[in-house]
Amino acid sequence: xxxxxxxxxxxxxxxxxxxxxxxxxxxxxxxxxxxxxxxxxxxxxxxxxxxxxxxxxxxxxxxxxxxxxxxxxxxxxxxxxxxxxxxxxxxxxxxxxxxxxxxxxxxxxxxxxxxxxxxxxxxxxxxxxxxxxxxxxxxxxxxxxxxxxxxxxxxxxxxxxxxxxxxxxxxxxxxxxxxxxxxxxxxxxxxxxxxxxxxxxxxxxxxxxxxxxxxxxxxxxxxxxxxxxxxxxxx
Amino acid sequence: xxxxxxxxxxxxxxxxxxxxxxxxxxxxxxxxxxxxxxxxxxxxxxxxxxxxxxxxxxxxxxxxxxxxxxxxxxxxxxxxxxxxxxxxxxxxxxxxxxxxxxxxxxxxxxxxxxxxxxxxxxxxxxxxxxxxxxxxxxxxxxxxxxxxxxxxxxxxxxxxxxxxxxxxxxxxxxxxxxxxxxxxxxxxxxxxxxxxxxxxxxxxxxxxxxxxxxxxxxxxxxxxxxxxxxxxxxxxxxxxxxxxxxxxxxxxxxxxxxxxxxxxxxxxxxxxxxxxxxxxxxxxxxxxxxxxxxxxxxxxxxxxxxxxxxxxxxxxxxxxxxxxxxxxxxxxxxxxxxxxxxxxxxxxxxxxxxxxxxxxxxxxxxxxxxxxxxxxxxxxxxxxxxxxxxxxxxxxxxxxxxxxxxxxxxxxxxxxxxxxxxxxxxxxxxxxxxxxxxxxxxxxxxxxxxxxxxxxxxxxxxxxxxxxxxxxxxxxxxxxxxxxxxxxxxxxxxxxxxxxxxxxxxxxxxxxxxxxxxxxxxxxxxxxxxxxxxxxxxxxxxxxxxxxxxxxxxxxxxxxxxxxxxxxxxxxxxxxxxxxxxxxxxxxxxxxxxxxxxxxxxxxxxxxxxxxxxxxxxxxxxxxxxxxxxx
Numbered sequence: 001x002x003x004x005x006x007x008x009x010x011x012x013x014x015x016x017x018x019x020x021x022x023x024x025x026x027x028x029x030x031x032x033x034x035x036x037x038x039x040x041x042x043x044x045x046x047x048x049x050x051x052x053x054x055x056x057x058x059x060x061x062x063x064x065x066x067x068x069x070x071x072x073x074x075x076x077x078x079x080x081x082x083x084x085x086x087x088x089x090x091x092x093x094x095x096x097x098x099x100x101x102x103x104x105x106x107x108x109x110x111x112x113x114x115x116x117x118x119x120x121x122x123x124x125x126x127x128x129x130x131x132x133x134x135x136x137x138x139x140x141x142x143x144x145x146x147x148x149x150x151x152x153x154x155x156x157x158x159x160x161x162x163x164x165x166x167x168x169x170x171x172x173x174x175x176x177x178x179x180x181x182x183x184x185x186x187x188x189x190x191x192x193x194x195x196x197x198x199x200x201x202x203x204x205x206x207x208x209x210x211x212x213x214x215x216x217x218x219x220x221x222x223x224x225x226x227x228x229x230x231x232x233x234x235x
Numbered sequence: 236x237x238x239x240x241x242x243x244x245x246x247x248x249x250x251x252x253x254x255x256x257x258x259x260x261x262x263x264x265x266x267x268x269x270x271x272x273x274x275x276x277x278x279x280x281x282x283x284x285x286x287x288x289x290x291x292x293x294x295x296x297x298x299x300x301x302x303x304x305x306x307x308x309x310x311x312x313x314x315x316x317x318x319x320x321x322x323x324x325x326x327x328x329x330x331x332x333x334x335x336x337x338x339x340x341x342x343x344x345x346x347x348x349x350x351x352x353x354x355x356x357x358x359x360x361x362x363x364x365x366x367x368x369x370x371x372x373x374x375x376x377x378x379x380x381x382x383x384x385x386x387x388x389x390x391x392x393x394x395x396x397x398x399x400x401x402x403x404x405x406x407x408x409x410x411x412x413x414x415x416x417x418x419x420x421x422x423x424x425x426x427x428x429x430x431x432x433x434x435x436x437x438x439x440x441x442x443x444x445x446x447x448x449x450x451x452x453x454x455x456x457x458x459x460x461x462x463x464x465x466x467x468x469x470x471x472x473x474x475x476x477x478x479x480x481x482x483x484x485x486x487x488x489x490x491x492x493x494x495x496x497x498x499x500x501x502x503x504x505x506x507x508x509x510x511x512x513x514x515x516x517x518x519x520x521x522x523x524x525x526x527x528x529x530x531x532x533x534x535x536x537x538x539x540x541x542x543x544x545x546x547x548x549x550x551x552x553x554x555x556x557x558x559x560x561x562x563x564x565x566x567x568x569x570x571x572x573x574x575x576x577x578x579x580x581x582x583x584x585x586x587x588x589x590x591x592x593x594x595x596x597x598x599x600x601x602x603x604x605x606x607x608x609x610x611x612x613x614x615x616x617x618x619x620x621x622x623x624x625x626x627x628x629x630x631x632x633x634x635x636x637x638x639x640x641x642x643x644x645x646x647x648x649x650x651x652x653x654x655x656x657x658x659x660x661x662x663x664x665x666x667x668x669x670x671x672x673x674x675x676x677x678x679x680x681x682x683x684x685x686x687x688x689x690x691x692x693x694x695x696x697x698x699x700x701x702x703x704x705x706x707x708x709x710x711x712x713x714x715x716x717x718x719x720x721x722x723x724x725x726x727x728x729x730x731x732x733x734x735x736x737x738x739x740x741x742x743x744x745x746x747x748x749x750x751x752x753x754x755x756x757x758x759x760x761x762x763x764x765x766x767x768x769x770x771x772x773x774x775x776x777x778x779x780x781x782x783x784x785x786x787x788x789x790x791x792x793x794x795x796x797x798x799x800x801x802x803x804x805x806x807x808x809x810x811x812x813x814x815x816x817x818x819x820x821x822x823x824x825x826x827x828x829x830x831x832x833x834x835x836x837x838x839x840x841x842x843x844x845x846x847x848x849x850x851x852x853x854x855x856x857x858x859x860x861x862x863x864x865x866x
Contacts, residue, residue: 078268078269
């Protein structure tokens with residue numbers, strides 16, 4: 001996905017994709033537009049998104065659970081949160097069951113991503129998507145749609161893990177950077193701890209989404225201002 | 236689809252009052268909360284803004300303030316805030332700041348109210364919480380009718396009315412009639428106006444009231460063509476426009492004033508009358524004092540004084556701080572003494588020589604609470620001759636002390652009462668006694684008499700009392716041995732903290748597992764403050780006011796005075812609330828608190844406050860005892 005670089009204007013890209021796309025649901029998503037890159041954080045509308053998957057390879061594995069929580073710089077809105085368990089196109093591995101604790105029987109009764117896609121996209125439309133560790137949600141989402149619709153999906157996203165990496169790296173002195181002193185862990189739970197955020201169970205898509213939303217709120221308050229433009233945060 | 240926020244559900248079901256709710260209800264709450272994050276030091280709720288959520292602290296801690304900036308409470312994980320505003324007028328009454336990085340769950344008011352309706356235990360929790368005044372506060376419309384938060388300037392409804400001092404009494408009376416005011420300020424246009432704006436009193440030189448016209452003009456048949464200057468009251472007690480209504484009320488009660496000029500940056504802007512305050516406050520301490528003055532016999536007074544406890548509880552529930560509660564209770568105690576003395580004089584006839592009845596100890600410090608001894612004494616004019624006059628004063632003292640006992644003020648165990656001939660002395664004898672205490676300090680003797688170093692005239696010739704206070708203020712500060720002895724006494728009672736900074740509690744007896752918060756907390760603190768106050772020659776009596784003087788004198792390292800203020804306020808507040816709670820439960824109020832009954836946070840704060848006392852005592856030891864040895 002080389003086209004998703006800094007040089008690209010997301011509003012233009014969305015307009016382009018809206019014209020190109022063959023799927024009505026995706027067209028609606030793109031037509032809802034993307035927030036202007038200059039939008040200050042105080043006015044931005046975010047949605048934290050988390051997937052649980054059958055494994056780590058987006059080419060062979062699939063999504064088993066989706067959690068999302070809409071939020072802004074001030075509040076996370078639990079009443080508008082969503083959570084689905086899905087029937088993946090590829091079988092569940094025992095190892096992944098151990099991680100996310102979604103069982104074979106739960107999955108057997110679950111719907112396919114295709115049947116909830118409209119609702120999922122509607123929840124994401126017009127908001128800046130926020131994840132912790134960007135190499136899961138975007139590639140898996142893209143791949144899952146490729147498989148089902150024959151076309152993928154693109155969107156800007158804020159990665160709280162990347163932000164935390166940037167923050168922790170900036171904390172190092174020049175000498176520490178030369179010496180390649182390691183930065184502390186930037187995993188979700190460890191990052192949260194640094195901001196006084198409580199421990200939440202990991203690997204539950206809804207809990208992780210809420211945890212991510214809270215983490216971004218904390219990062220914004222500690223390291224950015226309400227005037228920070230979202231283009232400096234997303235990628 | 237109702238989705239399950241496990242984390243939130245789990246947390247809520249572990250904390251009151253949510254732990255009493257059925258699972259489905261908790262699930263509903265969890266699915267409707269909003270989550271907010273606040274960095275340490277940021278403001279969560281701002282006074283007066285509208286509020287639409289109940290807040291639950293999920294992680295971190297917050298501090299709740301009174302409107303005057305005083306710390307009211309600290310709330311940590313699992314604690315709630317915002318309920319006051321929700322239950323009253325949906326405006327924030329107590330501003331809240333994040334003390335640490337804090338995550339809160341916000342429960343919308345619609346859900347909060349629905350839950351109060353549906354779940355009795357849930358509603359009870361909020362009703363019982365915070366001294367029980369919550370629901371009641373709604374009907375009280377407490378917000379703009381609250382003596383403890385309203386400022387004097389809110390009582391000023393009209394422009395200042397004033398006349399030149401050369402105008403005639405008749406002109407002044409006409410102006411008062413036209414303007415429908417009961418008091419006029421009088422100014423002198425020839426008086427130079429100070430360059431320093433802070434020092435400008437706007438040429439105001441006196442005040443004239445209806446009462447002056449009645450007493451000094453009509454009753455005397457005075458010529459009304461005379462200038463008002465001849466009858467005006469020249470000694471003005473003035474209140475700042477930013478003072479609390481409560482403070483103005485106390486000033487008027489203490490000095491029996493009916494009118495109080497109000498200044499803004501020392502420039503007069505109006506006058507408030509007692510009736511302005513009465514209109515404000517319907518049935519509390521002020522009316523109670525008025526009622527005391529109307530009682531016609533000791534029996535009536537004793538009967539009337541029975542509702543003192545409910546006045547106290549009401550003040551506490553109105554969030555008066557410890558200074559206010561202490562002042563109110565002292566003013567009431569003073570009024571009871573004054574009325575008893577009036578009744579005594581009615582019975583025994585006019586006193587043969589001038590005298591002053593003085594209050595000692597906590598009443599003199601304006602720190603009286605509900606459980607209290609009577610400590611008092613008499614200063615007699617030097618013309619007193621014991622053979623001729625003592626029978627009168629011994630009868631007077633007996634009348635008053637017995638009367639006080641009937642009104643609920645216990646007789647003093649130490650015999651420090653006017654009935655004791657030892658404490659019924661001529662002014663010059665008192666002077667000698669105080670000089671002896673200061674010049675030849677013996678810690679043992681001072682232990683019992685240190686109570687005399689807080690003295691305040693209650694009735695009669697108050698100059699007799701103020702002359703003694705003046706003597707003490709002047710002499711004590713240059714008497715290092717005396718200060719060392721007082722410091723020594725102030726160190727006798729230590730805070731109840733053990734080596735591991737845990738509470739040291741009574742091990743047996745009636746008060747097992749409790750700690751006496753007066754003996755181990757407020758008393759040693761006021762002892763300590765008194766020593767510093769004496770050392771700088773402060774003439775204040777109240778511990779908080781003494782601390783202000785101590786701060787101004789830069790006697791203590793920076794920050795220490797603030798620590799002491801906070802510690803005193805906190806310990807006193809715990810004590811006051813404890814007593815109020817006992818009364819509400821129909822029990823005898825006392826000073827024995829059970830730390831186990833306090834929340835974890837209150838315990839932590841109390842320990843911090845005791846630790847401040849502990850450190851301050853160490854400092855006291857070094858400062859005064861070393862100095863005494865060197866001299």
